[in-house]
Amino acid sequence: MSRAKKISLFIIFTLIFGVIAVFHESRIGKFIDREVYEFIYASESFLTTALFLGFTQLGEVISMIILSLIVIAILLLYRMNIHALFMVVSMLASSILIPILKHSFDRERPAFLRLIEISGFSFPSGHSLGSTIFFGSLMVIIKHTNLNHKAVLYAICAVFILLICSSRVYLGVHFPTDVLAGIAIGSATVALVSWLFHGKFDDIK
Numbered sequence: 001m002s003r004a005k006k007i008s009l010f011i012i013f014t015l016i017f018g019v020i021a022v023f024h025e026s027r028i029g030k031f032i033d034r035e036v037y038e039f040i041y042a043s044e045s046f047l048t049t050a051l052f053l054g055f056t057q058l059g060e061v062i063s064m065i066i067l068s069l070i071v072i073a074i075l076l077l078y079r080m081n082i083h084a085l086f087m088v089v090s091m092l093a094s095s096i097l098i099p100i101l102k103h104s105f106d107r108e109r110p111a112f113l114r115l116i117e118i119s120g121f122s123f124p125s126g127h128s129l130g131s132t133i134f135f136g137s138l139m140v141i142i143k144h145t146n147l148n149h150k151a152v153l154y155a156i157c158a159v160f161i162l163l164i165c166s167s168r169v170y171l172g173v174h175f176p177t178d179v180l181a182g183i184a185i186g187s188a189t190v191a192l193v194s195w196l197f198h199g200k201f202d203d204i205k
Contacts (some may be wrong), residue, residue, distance in 0.1 A: 001194075003195055003198045006191050006192075006194050006195040006198060007191070007192075007195050009187070009188075009191040010188050010191040010192045010195060012188075013184050013185070013187040013188035013191060014184075014185070014188045016184040017124075017181050017184040017185040017188060020177055020180055020181040020184060021105065021123075021181060024107070024123060024175070024177040024178075024181065025107075029177050032176055032177060032180075033110070033175040033176050033177055036169065036176035037110075037112060037169055037175070037176055040166055040169045040170050040176075041112075041113075041169075041170055041172075043170075044170075048170070049115060049170075049171075051163075052163070052166065052167035052170045052171060053115075053116070053167070053171070055160075055163040055164050055166075055167045056116070056127065056164065056167040056168060056171060058131075058160070058164060059127035059128075059130060059131045059164040059167070059168075060127075061126075061130070064091070064094075064130050064131070064134055065091075067134065068087060068088075068091045068134060071087055071138065071141075072084045072087050072088060075087065075141070080141075080145075082197065082200050082201055083141045083144065083145075083201065085197075086137065086140065086141065086193065086194075086197050086201075087137055087138075087141065089193050089196070089197075090133050090134070090136075090137040090189065090190065090193045091133065091134065091137070093133065093189050093192075093193060094129060094130045094133040094134070094186070094189070097129060097185065097189065098126040098129055098130065101123070101124055101129075101185070102120065102121040102122075102123065102124070102126065103121065105121065105123040105124075106121055107121055107122040107123035107175075107178070108121070108122060109121070109122040109173055109174070110122065110172060110173070110174065110175050112172040113172050114171065114172035114173060115170075115171045115172055116171050116172075116173060118173050122173075122174055122175060122178050123175070123177070123178045123181060124178050124179075124181035124182040124185060125165065125168050125174045125178040125179045125181070125182035126182070127164055127165065127167075127168050127174075127182070128161075128164070128165045128168065128174075128178070128179045128180075128181075128182025128183050128186065129182035129183075129185055129186040129189075130182075130186070131160065131161050131164040131165065131186070132161055132165075132182065132183050132186025132187055132190070133186045133189050133190055135157040135158070135160050135161050136157070136161070136186060136187060136190035137190055137193070138157055139153075139154050139157045139158075140190065140194050142154065142157075144201040161183070165179045165182070165183060166179075
């Protein structure tokens with residue numbers, strides 16, 4: 001992918017985040033929140049709750065830190081130093097963006113039926129932002145290796161993002177617009193960091 005396409009993706013995802021940020025408290029935003037929440041929560045069951053509890057734990061800060069350290073250690077072990085630095089920069093961006101954005105919008109968490117209790121502000125979803133950056137960065141790294149079945153690995157990363165994000169709505173701790181905003185700004189971040197590292201990856205042959 002060219003640098004122009006990467007910066008275009010950054011601009012597009014940033015604009016999507018901006019639109020959500022402007023309209024998330026509007027009538028349209030509230031309609032989306034209500035309809036999407038009811039759609040996701042319609043699958044409520046003991047097994048679904050257990051599944052989403054597991055995935056929401058995977059998206060916790062400590063889990064993301066541990067997973068990032070594991071990935072970075074593996075990359076350094078195989079002397080993929082640029083790939084490791086890419087992951088470090090991406091996750092540092094995540095750790096900076098989440099508190100800044102949350103305190104900028106100060107949105108209270110939803111009053112839906114909550115299956116877990118959590119404090120802090122709601123917009124955007126930190127789980128969605130963090131998991132999108134982590135697994136999105138992992139997809140970029142996979143692209144610059146000689147691993148087989150890359151399409152399958154991309155799909156697995158995408159499924160993890162989808163399930164972690166959905167878990168936050170299902171458990172009643174985030175509005176759907178929080179999650180959509182987190183995915184958008186997370187994708188924008190991956191695109192920007194990928195642009196900064198353009199041409200610096202040495203593909204492993």
